[in-house]
Amino acid sequence: MLHSPVLLEESIRYLITNTSGKYIDATFGRGGHSRKILDSISKDGVLLALDKDIEAIRFAKENFKDKNFSIKHSGFEDLDSINIAKQVDGILFDFGLCSTHYDDPSRGFSFNEAGPLDMRIDLRQPKKLEDFLKTIDAETLANILYQYGDEKESRKISHAIIDSYKDGKILNTIDLAKVIKKSKTRLPNKIHPATKTFQALRIYLNDEINNLKIGLNKSKDLIKTGGRIVCISFHSLEDRSVKQSFAPKKISYPKEIPLNNEIIKEFKVVAKKIKPSVTELQRNRRSRSAIMRVFEKI
Numbered sequence: 001m002l003h004s005p006v007l008l009e010e011s012i013r014y015l016i017t018n019t020s021g022k023y024i025d026a027t028f029g030r031g032g033h034s035r036k037i038l039d040s041i042s043k044d045g046v047l048l049a050l051d052k053d054i055e056a057i058r059f060a061k062e063n064f065k066d067k068n069f070s071i072k073h074s075g076f077e078d079l080d081s082i083n084i085a086k087q088v089d090g091i092l093f094d095f096g097l098c099s100t101h102y103d104d105p106s107r108g109f110s111f112n113e114a115g116p117l118d119m120r121i122d123l124r125q126p127k128k129l130e131d132f133l134k135t136i137d138a139e140t141l142a143n144i145l146y147q148y149g150d151e152k153e154s155r156k157i158s159h160a161i162i163d164s165y166k167d168g169k170i171l172n173t174i175d176l177a178k179v180i181k182k183s184k185t186r187l188p189n190k191i192h193p194a195t196k197t198f199q200a201l202r203i204y205l206n207d208e209i210n211n212l213k214i215g216l217n218k219s220k221d222l223i224k225t226g227g228r229i230v231c232i233s234f235h236s237l238e239d240r241s242v243k244q245s246f247a248p249k250k251i252s253y254p255k256e257i258p259l260n261n262e263i264i265k266e267f268k269v270v271a272k273k274i275k276p277s278v279t280e281l282q283r284n285r286r287s288r289s290a291i292m293r294v295f296e297k298i
């Protein structure tokens with residue numbers, strides 16, 4: 001099944017302010033948002049897309065033949081090194097993974113089908129989940145599960161993972177999910193018991209929160225006055241980092257300098273905490289945690 005784009009109508013309505021403008025889709029995925037951008041701009045408008053995953057790049061090359069479209073195999077944390085002149089009209093970030101990542105067990109994100117202990121978004125990255133499990137200690141792992149997965153039973157799970165891994169009992173993602181399930185005393189009703197742990201491991205391994213902050217900071221230099229940055233997040237850590245990235249900056253002077261403290265506001269909030277409609281929630285379960293924020297350069 002292909003990925004179903006989240007908040008599609010709403011995000012593109014906010015993003016496009018000039019139909020002959022320059023746009024960046026920083027997270028191409030399977031191109032749901034890119035397609036809509038291309039359908040909304042004129043032939044004079046251009047769209048550059050990025051993705052860190054080689055599968056997304058292959059998909060784009062096969063399916064997106066539009067003359068005003070190009071794609072680069074790159075992380076948005078390297079936005080400053082892409083070949084696009086500044087003065088971009090809009091940049092879209094749709095964070096996280098695509099459904100296709102979970103559907104392909106060979107990528108190691110699925111707890112429903114056995115796959116390798118991998119979980120890399122960018123296959124050029126040398127460190128896989130397996131390499132990380134070989135070296136991590138129980139306390140560090142527990143902190144990661146708590147911080148990135150909000151997993152309340154992080155200590156128990158962490159010890160179970162490390163002991164079972166050392167005993168050679170975790171050879172694939174199903175083994176890992178079973179160990180997590182067995183170590184929990186309280187099983188959640190609505191989600192798989194391994195959901196939070198898998199999420200935490202993935203976010204940590206791919207350095208997702210750090211990259212999000214770097215990517216958003218770099219996007220501020222590319223966007224023109226009146227241009228917009230649209231961010232779709234899927235959990236509170238992402239959303240908080242998005243909000244903080246665009247918060248006005250305070251400049252405080254030492255007492256001996258006779259200047260008032262200043263607040264520098266580079267962006268105004270155009271939309272905050274936009275959530276999917278009931279119809280979208282019914283159609284696409286993955287959209288249930290989505291939150292969109294839109295910022296405009298002033």
Ligand SMILES: C[S@@+](CC[C@H](N)C(=O)[O-])C[C@H]1O[C@@H](n2cnc3c(N)ncnc32)[C@H](O)[C@@H]1O
Nearest residue numbers: 005027029030031032033051052053075076094
């Ligand atoms: C939620 S999906 C995007 C879906 C897309 N909007 C669509 O409609 O098909 C997120 C995508 O971001 C990519 N990604 C994750 N981290 C990235 C990063 N640091 N830089 C670029 N792409 C990244 C993932 O590989 C994935 O394809």
